[in-house]
Amino acid sequence: MKYIDEFRNPSIVNDILTSINKLVIKGRSYKIMEVCGTHTMAIAKYGLRDILPDNIDLVSGPGCPVCVISQGEIDAIFSLLEKEDVILFTYGDLMKTPGSNNESLLTYKAKGVDIRIILSPIDMLKEIENTNKELIFVSIGFETTSPANAILIKEMYKRKIKNFSVFPYNKIMPGIIDVILRDKDLNIDGFICPGHVAAVTGTNLFEPIVKKNRAAVVAGFEIIDILLAIRAIVLQVNNGTFRVENLYKRVVSDNGNSLARQHIDDVFEITSSIWRGVGSVERSGLALKDDFQQYNVLNKFDLIIESIYDKKGCKCGEILMGKKSPYECSLFSKECKPESPIGPCMVSTEGTCAAYYKYMVKSEHY
Amino acid sequence: MCLGIPAKIIKISEGFATVDIGGIEREVSTILLEDEPLIDEYVLVHVGFAISKLSEVDAEETLKFLKEFSDEIY
Ligand code: SF4
Numbered sequence: 001m002k003y004i005d006e007f008r009n010p011s012i013v014n015d016i017l018t019s020i021n022k023l024v025i026k027g028r029s030y031k032i033m034e035v036c037g038t039h040t041m042a043i044a045k046y047g048l049r050d051i052l053p054d055n056i057d058l059v060s061g062p063g064c065p066v067c068v069i070s071q072g073e074i075d076a077i078f079s080l081l082e083k084e085d086v087i088l089f090t091y092g093d094l095m096k097t098p099g100s101n102n103e104s105l106l107t108y109k110a111k112g113v114d115i116r117i118i119l120s121p122i123d124m125l126k127e128i129e130n131t132n133k134e135l136i137f138v139s140i141g142f143e144t145t146s147p148a149n150a151i152l153i154k155e156m157y158k159r160k161i162k163n164f165s166v167f168p169y170n171k172i173m174p175g176i177i178d179v180i181l182r183d184k185d186l187n188i189d190g191f192i193c194p195g196h197v198a199a200v201t202g203t204n205l206f207e208p209i210v211k212k213n214r215a216a217v218v219a220g221f222e223i224i225d226i227l228l229a230i231r232a233i234v235l236q237v238n239n240g241t242f243r244v245e246n247l248y249k250r251v252v253s254d255n256g257n258s259l260a261r262q263h264i265d266d267v268f269e270i271t272s273s274i275w276r277g278v279g280s281v282e283r284s285g286l287a288l289k290d291d292f293q294q295y296n297v298l299n300k301f302d303l304i305i306e307s308i309y310d311k312k313g314c315k316c317g318e319i320l321m322g323k324k325s326p327y328e329c330s331l332f333s334k335e336c337k338p339e340s341p342i343g344p345c346m347v348s349t350e351g352t353c354a355a356y357y358k359y360m361v362k363s364e365h366y
Numbered sequence: 367m368c369l370g371i372p373a374k375i376i377k378i379s380e381g382f383a384t385v386d387i388g389g390i391e392r393e394v395s396t397i398l399l400e401d402e403p404l405i406d407e408y409v410l411v412h413v414g415f416a417i418s419k420l421s422e423v424d425a426e427e428t429l430k431f432l433k434e435f436s437d438e439i440y
Binding site: 260 | 370425
């Protein structure tokens with residue numbers, strides 16, 4: 001398919017690998033973090049950890065929107081389902097995420113709770129006419145997804161729909177990038193920046209990274225895109241000159257999509273937010289603006305988000321911050337597998353543990 | 367979840383377009399596009415919305431860079 005096949009050409013893949021091998025300086029290491037779950041999956045799928053030089057260390061960051069939701073936020077959804085007869089609409093990624101009670105949306109659905117998977121938030125609009133029940137949307141996602149969620153909320157407002165509310169769980173990148181940059185133990189040399197987040201925000205979102213003398217390269221999701229980004233990071237690190245490079249120009253304009261940002265600004269305001277394994281992070285989430293607070297399910301149904309950041313025994317929190325690899329979790333591929341996940345990193349199609357399990361369990365690393 | 371899929375526009379209506387995603391037709395909203403969508407153009411689709419047009423010029427430029435790059439190695 002156009003725009004895809006060209007970026008998978010095996011001989012070019014080899015050429016870039018050869019070039020990376022020539023560029024890396026022996027005796028120094030390059031720690032590179034990918035901040036997007038789709039990159040995490042692609043890196044595992046293409047086996048990049050096995051084919052890159054040993055001194056390039058690829059670590060995963062907090063880029064899976066399902067994984068970064070705190071345990072308390074998940075539990076609040078389930079406590080609503082326990083007490084109210086509602087219809088819950090969600091993106092499919094959330095279905096298997098386990099609560100503290102070890103239930104999941106999938107098990108609630110099996111018990112008869114009306115839970116519907118949507119591909120697009122506007123699919124909800126078709127349901128308004130059919131019911132008087134409360135229609136609830138789990139609003140998750142980063143900057144890429146927030147404009148679509150905002151459009152749904154605005155449309156409900158315009159149509160004066162009363163039986164609608166949302167779990168306001170959207171997260172944004174600036175605050176968490178800041179946390180990663182300030183972390184003394186992490187020492188990331190360069191970031192493969194999330195291309196589809198940048199398609200909305202523009203590339204200047206990543207300026208704080210280069211201000212701290214780390215490389216920042218916006219990349220697409222094919223193997224060639226990712227290898228080119230790694231090569232660019234190695235070059236920046238070698239030269240000691242850091243700038244935000246956009247290697248995904250075919251999709252990302254440097255200014256991003258201002259129309260999409262406007263929709264986010266109309267509905268949401270920046271707030272602190274709780275991240276799994278990290279806790280509360282300033283400037284890292286989106287709250288509903290006053291006009292739209294009537295749709296806040298937490299107020300409407302008196303729900304409390306408990307301060308439970310992580311699940312016992314699960315290392316998702318540290319994995320999301322690039323501090324541990326799934327192999328360092330004693331439950332990985334034993335008690336915790338995609339069929340019986342303990343943490344969201346094993347559940348989500350973009351979770352780091354799921355990526356390692358799917359593509360790397362049998363590889364030499366294990 | 368931030369997965370975006372390239373899709374080719376095959377039909378346009380007010381605020382929407384029918385796109386071909388690897389052989390499957392789907393209707394997507396085009397209200398987030400800053401420029402008018404055109405038939406045969408490619409867009410990046412995310413949760414039912416086209417969020418960006420794919421630029422053929424920029425894709426070609428990357429491919430050209432890759433070609434020069436490969437030539438250089440040999
Ligand atoms: S393997 Fe399972 S329990 Fe361990 S960190 Fe990953 S999701 Fe959590």
